[in-house]
Amino acid sequence: MNRWIAKLGVGMSLASTVMATDEVVPHVVLGIHGGLGVDKKDMTPELDKRVRAGLEAALRAGQQRIKDGSPALDAVEAAIRVMEDDPTFNAGKGAVFTHELKNELDASVMDGKTKKAGAVAGVTTIKNPITAARAVMEKSKHVMLIGPGAEVFAKAQGLEIVDPSYFRTEHRWKAIQEILKQEAEDKKRSDAGPLLPKVPEYFGTVGAVARDKDGNLAAGTSTGGMTNKSFGRVGDSPIIGAGTYADNSAAAISCTGHGEYFIRYSVSHEIVAQMKYKPTTSKAAAEDVINRQLKEAGGEGAAIVLDKDGNFTTAYNSEGLYRAWLTSDGKIQVRIFEK
Numbered sequence: 635m636n637r638w639i640a641k642l643g644v645g646m647s648l649a650s651t652v653m654a655t656d657e658v659v660p661h662v663v664l665g666i667h668g669g670l671g672v673d674k675k676d677m678t679p680e681l682d683k684r685v686r687a688g689l690e691a692a693l694r695a696g697q698q699r700i701k702d703g704s705p706a707l708d709a710v711e712a713a714i715r716v717m718e719d720d721p722t723f724n725a726g727k728g729a730v731f732t733h734e735l736k737n738e739l740d741a742s743v744m745d746g747k748t749k750k751a752g753a754v755a756g757v758t759t760i761k762n763p764i765t766a767a768r769a770v771m772e773k774s775k776h777v778m779l780i781g782p783g784a785e786v787f788a789k790a791q792g793l794e795i796v797d798p799s800y801f802r803t804e805h806r807w808k809a810i811q812e813i814l815k816q817e818a819e820d821k822k823r824s825d826a827g828p829l830l831p832k833v834p835e836y837f838g839t840v841g842a843v844a845r846d847k848d849g850n851l852a853a854g855t856s857t858g859g860m861t862n863k864s865f866g867r868v869g870d871s872p873i874i875g876a877g878t879y880a881d882n883s884a885a886a887i888s889c890t891g892h893g894e895y896f897i898r899y900s901v902s903h904e905i906v907a908q909m910k911y912k913p914t915t916s917k918a919a920a921e922d923v924i925n926r927q928l929k930e931a932g933g934e935g936a937a938i939v940l941d942k943d944g945n946f947t948t949a950y951n952s953e954g955l956y957r958a959w960l961t962s963d964g965k966i967q968v969r970i971f972e973k
């Protein structure tokens with residue numbers, strides 16, 4: 635694995651970071667995240683404002699669907715589409731660059747009632763990968779389509795196709811240039827040992843979990859993956875049971891963080907399995923998987939969890955997590971570093 639990826643989230647940074655599990659919030663109908671975001675020291679008032687506005691806009695879009703009685707899946711898709719279109723987040727427009735200077739996108743969605751799921755991976759021309767993931771679930775006999783096959787399918791479904799340059803943003807371009815420059819400097823150094831990466835924006839995946847009026851759950855996740863990933867690398871976000879899972883008998887979950895760990899620890903399914911078979915609460919299960927298992931392994935990341943009764947919790951072993959939720963009385967809460 636590329637060492638710029640391999641270095642991320644290792645014990646060194648985790649040991650010193652705050653671990654948190656938010657208090658459980660009852661009566662939640664929609665919860666979202668916008669990734670781990672930047673380190674606290676790199677947060678600017680301008681970015682803070684943009685992140686909060688982006689999360690709120692996404693919640694409002696999902697809220698519309700909840701209000702009109704649409705299924706949970708509609709709320710998940712609506713909220714994620716807003717964040718995919720917002721260059722602030724690492725999904726859709728604003729996705730990070732691969733080592734080969736491309737934007738390769740992954741997304742998945744799951745319906746907690748039917749346990750049906752859909753995903754796309756490594757796509758470069760589909761404007762809203764979450765909608766393509768849903769189309770795979772609803773209009774194909776498969777669960778996951780990748781690369782050109784996914785794109786041909788999306789086009790045939792009438793989804794919006796864009797030129798790959800649509801996804802490019804200046805700040806992500808600068809980030810990859812900085813990393814490549816630093817990699818080149820590392821190579822020249824004779825004393826081995828790479829410099830620590832200076833670019834803070836590794837994570838910014840988006841995700842949503844919803845519970846509709848019938849008590850059905852849904853979850854979805856969309857991402858550009860990790861900056862400087864190898865071409866063809868697929869993370870946890872499009873993998874059902876790793877980055878995304880929904881099961882009406884337990885919870886809906888969306889994850890963000892160092893994908894390789896989330897795949898190896900089957901994070902979203904592990905949380906659901908603990909809730910079903912231990913059994914335990916969403917908070918205890920998320921705490922165990924994110925703040926014990928992953929932390930011990932050196933995997934940085936977070937999960938948002940909405941249980942079958944509408945209790946919402948988030949667990950993260952990073953400094954912060956861009957997150958927000960909406961309760962059935964219409965109240966919105968947005969958090970970044972604060973509990």
Ligand code: ASP
Nearest residue numbers: 837838839859869891893
């Ligand atoms: N989990 C994503 C991946 O590994 C990255 C992220 O959450 O930011 O592709």
